[in-house]
Every structure is written in structure tokens, then in C-alpha cells.
Amino acid sequence: MIEVEGVRKRFGRVTALDGVSFRVAPGERVALLGHNGAGKSTLMKLIGGHLLPGEGTVTIAGRSVADAPDAARRALGYVPEEPDCWGYLSARETLDYVVAVRGGGDVEAALALTGLGADADRLVREYSQGMRRKVAIAAALVAHPPALVFDEALNGLDPPSALTIVGELVRRAEAGAAVLVSTHVIDLVPRIATRVVVLRAGRVEVDCPIADLGPGGLAAVFSGASAP
């Protein structure tokens, strides 16, 4: 489970998040939406442990990101918006490392899933931007953590690869993982998620199942035309 409770975050005079609360239960898939500057990236960094909340708590599988960061990190597969992989290792070596430090996982399956099998032994520094993103996604998935957080992780992937990853996220959720994905690709949202959380000006404006939005409702919510 991913739980965000009463999180406020300020940067100088700017309030990036103002009392954000929501939870992603095991088996649930949630899409985090919002315009540029709405606070999505700040919230994702807080969940990933790359920022600390000013107020409120973030917990991953019951472990506080602030108070028990190692345990929270072990429970989380996180793909940041701009992943930075080790260029001096191959994709296979990177995943071997992740499996070693996380205590298990299927490297070959992760390579096959992300389509990196044929290039698995090339150094990551030789990869294109999209392939590097696939390495980061494979690293997040390989050890089957109970919580998955993807921050704009599907950007730059070719459509078949993006759909394959979406399919895997659905399977992971069916197996009990809590999945949170932020994206600007509105067409993918119904495939990725069963629920949307929309941030506007640092606050949760909408938090409801996609099914409740009705035809065209998702686009309307995203553009701010209506809020159920």
C-alpha cells in the first residue's frame, strides 16, 4: 500500500503541495494527473524518498519514507522522471545488482519484458534514451516489490513497448501490488489505471474511479472543465 497523508510542501514562498492525502491499496492501479506545476513531480519525489515532506507522512507498505527509509525503499519499485542508470554496466549487470541487493528476482524475465534481451550485454552508455528508460523500468520491476511508482516513466517509449509495460503493471496489480503512475498521455490512462487522482495547484481536486467519470469525463477532468 502507498499512503499519502496530509502532505504539505513549500519551496521558499511557493506552496507545491497543500494537504495532499490519498492511498493506493494493494491490487489497485491509480493514475496521478495534473498540469505542469500542479505538484505531481514533487509528490512523486516525496513518495520515492527524494524529498522530505514539510508536514504529513508518506508510507510504503506501512513503512514511513522519512523514519524507515531503507525498509520503505525495499518495498518500492520507483522509476523517476529522469532515470540515471550506470553507464559502465550492461543492462544485465545492472539487473543482477538490483536482484542481489533486493534479495531475489528474475533477470531474464525482466529483460524479456522490456525488450532488452538482445542488447542485454551492451553497456548502458551505448543505449538510446528510450532503452535507458527501459533499464530503469526493468530494475523497478525485477524484484517484484509490493509497491510500484512510475513518474512519467512511459514517456519516450515506443507504443508497443509502452503497452507491454502497461500490461505488466496490470498483471502486477492483479497479483496484489499497489501501482501509482503519473503521466501526461491521457489515452493510456484508462489502460493503466482504474482510479485517477488529479492535482491542481498542489491540492487533490479529483479522486475517483475512472468508471464514475463517464464518456469524455477523463479528458474533462484533466483539462479542469469539471470535477465530479
Next chain:
Amino acid sequence: MLAAALSLPLFEGNLLAFRHLEGADRVSGALGMFARVALVLTGVLSLRGYDLVVRGPDRGTLDLHPVPAVAYARARLARAAREALPAACTAFMFLLPVADSPPLLLAGALLLGGAAAAGVCLGVGVNLAAPGLGTNPAMAGLLDALRGANPRAQAALLWAPAGALFLGGLSVLGAMASLERALLGVDPGWAGAALPLVAVAIGARLAHTDADSLARLPGVLGEVEASWSAAEAAEEGSAVYMDWVVPRLPAAWQRETLRVLRHGWRGERGWLSLGFVGAAMAAAAGFLDPQRPERAALVMLTAAAGVGILGPRLRAREPGWLLLALPAPGRTLAHGVALWLWMQSIVLAGPIAMAVRNLPGAGEMLLRGELSALALAALGARLSTGGYAAVAVLVVAAGAFS
């Protein structure tokens, strides 16, 4: 290297003068020189430890997955030690002036070796432990005294390099005092020479931190960087070094001069900051070497000439096609004015230091400096880097030795 080159005129009179002394004075002088080199060595290596641990290129992946704390600490210590070897070898070259005195040679080797080991271990250990120390209740009092407006966790990370420098410096100075007493026969023991080893033990102990401290680092670092960005963004809108002069310039010069000042401050801040180092060295030269004013002039003008290189560097970046489309009248003049303004801290530092010490010749030094700065600014505003460097050498020589 620039700082070292500018320091050269100061070395002999202030660092190596002990060679002409005898007995206790020679011992004190030599140990003073070793201590200064050892302090620099500890500082450089402990800051390198900060780079490795906090700013290392591996963070992108390390920040996403669990990190085996003990293995990570050992690997970082081993790498820091390996990377310290060139600096340590360079420092050991300062033993050459005492090669004829085995006791001084041994004392110097102990001091420099201890300083290198302390720098490595403290640099890695203190910075690795800092995120954990930031949440340790036992550290709350100290951190509250230091933190200002920062949360404790950030304060711990921000002050960690200073803590490493403090502990390393303390151990080096303690060892130096003990060795001096031993060599002068005041105190029979050399035990104080082991003080840097105590610093090594502290650093090594701190390096073996827990996994939570390692996992906390990206969050604390993210907070520091976010705070810095917020402060920098506010500064960018309001302050550029020397921009307060612009409203006092003729109206026709103001726009272009402000543009050059902004480009220089935002794009070449490191180079301009070296100019401040040059100003400090010019002040030191003016203050410390009253018998040889030409040395102070040489330091001052060399540093000013270094700042003048910004002219060609900035012009090389300007998009020529854009300048054709948007003509900028007075562009060369603006570069010259900006360069002259940037040189002022250097040109004023030496004469002010001489005036503070009530030495004769401060006025003459100021005149030489300003005339040379005008010449250097005019050259920097027009010439390419190579042409400027060649002519600037002549200006510096003429200004310093005329």
C-alpha cells in the same frame, strides 16, 4: 593551478624561510610548513570524500534501491584512498627541503601521512554518517546551534564537510605541536603524532553507518538542492555582481554593460570567484611582503590579467548570427567596462592592504593597478584568447616592474 601560480612569489618568504635558520627555529619553521601542507592535504581529501559520497555519479541508481551499507562504506573508503595517492605523493615532495635531517624527515612523513589518512577517512565517514546524525537526538543540541533556518537533517549534511575539516585540522595541529615538543626535547614522547590516527578511527567508525542513513541521503540532498534552487532563483532576479554600478554609468552604456555583467556572473561565476581568490592573494602579498612591492604588484596584475580572459571567453559564446540580427551598439565598450569592474576587487585589494599596514607606495601601487587594469580590459574586450594572453603578459610585466 592558477592559485598555485599566483602563490609562488609568496612561497619562499613565508613557507620555506626556515631553510636559512638553525636549531629550534629551523624545527619550528619546518613543522609549520608541514602543518600547512598537511592542512591543505586533509582539506582537499576530505572534500573529495564529500564528492564521492554525496555528489558521486553513482547516485542515480544507488538512490533507487537498497544499498548494502558495510560493503558500500568499504568500497568508498578504498576508492577515496586510491584517489588520494597522487595528492599524497605531491605533498610528500615537501619533505625534500629537510632530506638532510632524519628526525625532521620522519616528523614530516608522520604528519603528512597522518593528514592524508585522516582526510580520506573523515571525508568519507563524516559525510556518510551525516544524514543519520541529523536524526540522532544526541546531536540535536549541536545541530540547533548551527542550523539557522535549516531543518536538522539538512544542517547535518551542510555542516558535515566543515566537521570533517575541523576534526582533521585539529588532529594535524595537535600532532604538529606534539612533534615539535618531541624534536625540541621538551617532551620525550612522540605519541601525539598518532592524533591523526584517532581521526582515522573516528572517520572509519562513522563510515560504517546503517542502511537507513544511506537511504535518507537522497531525500536530504533533494531538500538542500531545492532550497538552493529557491534561493538562487530569487537572487537571479535581483542581484548580479557589480550591477549596482550600472545606473551610475552614461545611459548609452548601461544596457550592454548590464548584459555583459549578467552573462559573466551567471555563465562564468567560477572564473570570477577565482578572481576573488586573486584579490585575497594580492591583499596577502601587499600585507606580508613590505620589502618587495613588485611581488605584490605581480600577484595583483597576474590575477587581474586572469579575469581579463573572461572577455574573449564571453565573446566566443555569443551567437554571431543573433548579433547581426539584433545589433548591439557599444558592445566592445561594454565588455571593456565589465572587465574593468570585475578587476576592481583585485586592483584595490593590494593597495588597501598596504595602506592598512601604513606602508609607503600604496598610492603608486593603486595607480599602476588601475592603469594596467584599463589596458587589460581594453585588450580583453577586443582580442582573442591567444592574442590577449600574449599581450597581457607584457602589460603585467610592465605594470609590475616599471
